[in-house]
Amino acid sequence: MRKPIIAGNWKMNKTLSEAMSFVEEVKNSVPASDKVDAAVCASALFLAPMVEAVKGTDLKIGSQNVSDKDSGAYTGEISPVALKDLNVTYAIIGHSERREYYSETDEFINSKTKKTFEHGLTPILCCGETLEEREGGKFEEVIRTQLTADLAGLTEDQVSNLVIAYEPIWAIGTGKSATEKDAQESCKFVRDVVASLYNENVAEAVRVQYGGSVKPENIKEYMAQPDIDGALVGGASLEPASFLALLEAVK
Numbered sequence: 567m568r569k570p571i572i573a574g575n576w577k578m579n580k581t582l583s584e585a586m587s588f589v590e591e592v593k594n595s596v597p598a599s600d601k602v603d604a605a606v607c608a609s610a611l612f613l614a615p616m617v618e619a620v621k622g623t624d625l626k627i628g629s630q631n632v633s634d635k636d637s638g639a640y641t642g643e644i645s646p647v648a649l650k651d652l653n654v655t656y657a658i659i660g661h662s663e664r665r666e667y668y669s670e671t672d673e674f675i676n677s678k679t680k681k682t683f684e685h686g687l688t689p690i691l692c693c694g695e696t697l698e699e700r701e702g703g704k705f706e707e708v709i710r711t712q713l714t715a716d717l718a719g720l721t722e723d724q725v726s727n728l729v730i731a732y733e734p735i736w737a738i739g740t741g742k743s744a745t746e747k748d749a750q751e752s753c754k755f756v757r758d759v760v761a762s763l764y765n766e767n768v769a770e771a772v773r774v775q776y777g778g779s780v781k782p783e784n785i786k787e788y789m790a791q792p793d794i795d796g797a798l799v800g801g802a803s804l805e806p807a808s809f810l811a812l813l814e815a816v817k
């Protein structure tokens with residue numbers, strides 16, 4: 567059985583004091599980690615104090631980005647070595663906002679994913695199609711192309727421990743969530759691609775999240791689907807009550 571994983575992606579939101587009061591409010595109310603993995607992916611500015619604050623609790627902390635290099639002359643980048651040293655658990659890689667606004671390519675995303683594993687962090691690898699691609703019948707081609715390139719050279723063991731977030735771009739921040747049937751079919755397709763690139767065992771092990779306008783009101787419908795193992799949540803992860811309600815609905 568795959569353990570559910572609910573991760574908040576705060577994007578470029580919150581100040582340090584807001585981040586810390588969120589953590590203080592939720593950290594002791596998060597369900598036990600044998601039931602569900604709970605994480606918040608925050609700005610790199612707050613990761614150190616957040617990790618310190620959640621020590622000994624079931625809330626884990628993730629970065630929203632990571633470099634594909636260990637260290638050196640890479641102005642503005644976030645070192646995976648430094649993230650590991652802080653005890654950060656996850657790193658979001660290849661979010662559609664980074665693909666679109668910061669021109670991240672699949673090759674770069676693949677390089678970051680390898681580097682993240684090298685340093686013992688768990689990647690949350692994002693994939694997803696635009697509305698135009700979906701309506702043009704290109705969904706399968708887009709997802710297969712992304713995953714084939716993003717996973718190139720990863721071992722079976724690494725992919726088994728990966729989290730893939732399927733996020734249709736048209737559902738992100740729009741309030742227009744995918745129907746649970748569409749989300750299930752899409753997440754199943756992600757798993758089928760993993761099976762074709764690796765094998766059934768790896769496909770059975772990899773956790774696939776749905777992301778895009780997930781909220782406490784609709785998360786149960788997604789989680790009832792056999793190929794949806796969790797959610798990557800933007801807006802509804804920003805408030806403590808809403809984040810805890812997402813977790814309560816899953817445990």
Ligand SMILES: O=C(CO)COP(=O)(O)O
Nearest residue numbers: 575738739778779800801
């Ligand atoms: O992009 C997302 C998570 O990574 C989804 O954002 P929303 O939940 O705000 O639609």
